[in-house]
Amino acid sequence: MPTPSFTFECIRKDLIAEGIYEVEFTKPEGLTFTEGQFLLIDVPLLDNAEDIQPRAYSIASSPDDDTILLVIKLAEGGRASTWVKDQVKPRTTTRVQCPFGKFILDPDTQKEFVMMCTSTGIAPFRSQLRTILPKGDTRNIDLFFGLLNEKEIFWEEELKELADTYPNFSYHISVGDQSSSFDGFKGYVQQHAEEMINDFSHKQIYICGAPIMAKAVKEEAINSWGVAKEDVHMEGFI
Numbered sequence: 602m603p604t605p606s607f608t609f610e611c612i613r614k615d616l617i618a619e620g621i622y623e624v625e626f627t628k629p630e631g632l633t634f635t636e637g638q639f640l641l642i643d644v645p646l647l648d649n650a651e652d653i654q655p656r657a658y659s660i661a662s663s664p665d666d667d668t669i670l671l672v673i674k675l676a677e678g679g680r681a682s683t684w685v686k687d688q689v690k691p692r693t694t695t696r697v698q699c700p701f702g703k704f705i706l707d708p709d710t711q712k713e714f715v716m717m718c719t720s721t722g723i724a725p726f727r728s729q730l731r732t733i734l735p736k737g738d739t740r741n742i743d744l745f746f747g748l749l750n751e752k753e754i755f756w757e758e759e760l761k762e763l764a765d766t767y768p769n770f771s772y773h774i775s776v777g778d779q780s781s782s783f784d785g786f787k788g789y790v791q792q793h794a795e796e797m798i799n800d801f802s803h804k805q806i807y808i809c810g811a812p813i814m815a816k817a818v819k820e821e822a823i824n825s826w827g828v829a830k831e832d833v834h835m836e837g838f839i
């Protein structure tokens with residue numbers, strides 16, 4: 602069966618950190634997805650609206666929310682990036698296919714979740730956290746959120762609010778830039794996780810973001826932390 606197609610209308614677009622936009626759309630009737638999945642947006646060329654190419658974006662809102670939220674990091678000169686920066690604004694519409702993907706938390710496991718992401722790779726985790734925590738999931742969840750530098754940090758207040766509300770949820774922010782004035786962990790997300798977690802034997806690892814990071818974390822999890830292959834899940838933002 603073909604994946605259903607919808608028209609989204611933009612409600613708002615906000616620059617929430619350096620080069621990072623949060624874009625909220627209306628949620629069309631009949632649209633369903635599972636937290637962690639992504640959609641495909643038809644992105645036109647600026648100077649030729651008939652020239653359309655799809656781009657994938659993870660859904661950052663929960664299936665229980667009334668709107669769809671995306672978080673988009675601009676790639677210099679990129680088609681979708683230019684479109685988001687210059688053309689997307691309240692009341693503009695776009696065609697979207699949804700849902701896609703299998704980056705879904707294992708519903709049957711008794712293990713605890715470790716979520717590891719860089720930049721906008723946090724999108725599916727936001728959706729998952731906002732879905733499972735209010736439903737009373739009490740297992741420990743650790744989110745490791747890596748950014749290049751402190752100017753790229755976003756959603757910190759929201760993460761703090763979640764951690765204050767749900768004692769089983771903790772988040773850990775790191776920045777890669779060693780010369781940054783960031784007053785926290787500086788280094789890779791996997792180094793941060795290694796520092797914070799002593800025993801990975803009861804953990805499932807979920808990784809999302811830049812493919813190079815995702816591959817490196819996956820290898821570390823399997824080869825150094827002793828996590829079984831089937832307990833490591835990743836989504837690379839190619």
Ligand SMILES: Cc1cc2nc3c(=O)[nH]c(=O)nc-3n(C[C@H](O)[C@H](O)[C@H](O)COP(=O)(O)OP(=O)(O)OC[C@H]3O[C@@H](n4cnc5c(N)ncnc54)[C@H](O)[C@@H]3O)c2cc1C
Pocket residue numbers: 639656657658659660672673674675676677678679680681682683702721722724836837838839
């Ligand atoms: C499952 C999935 C989920 C994703 N979710 C998200 C998400 O939630 N948030 C997010 O920000 N991203 C996400 N991505 C990444 C996203 O799909 C896009 O790849 C990203 O936004 C860049 O798209 P773009 O059209 O702006 O850049 P593109 O046009 O694809 O270009 C990418 C880069 O290549 C350069 N480039 C393009 N053509 C050439 C050329 N001919 N020669 C040299 N350089 C070139 C561009 O300048 C740009 O820097 C996801 C990807 C996947 C696969």
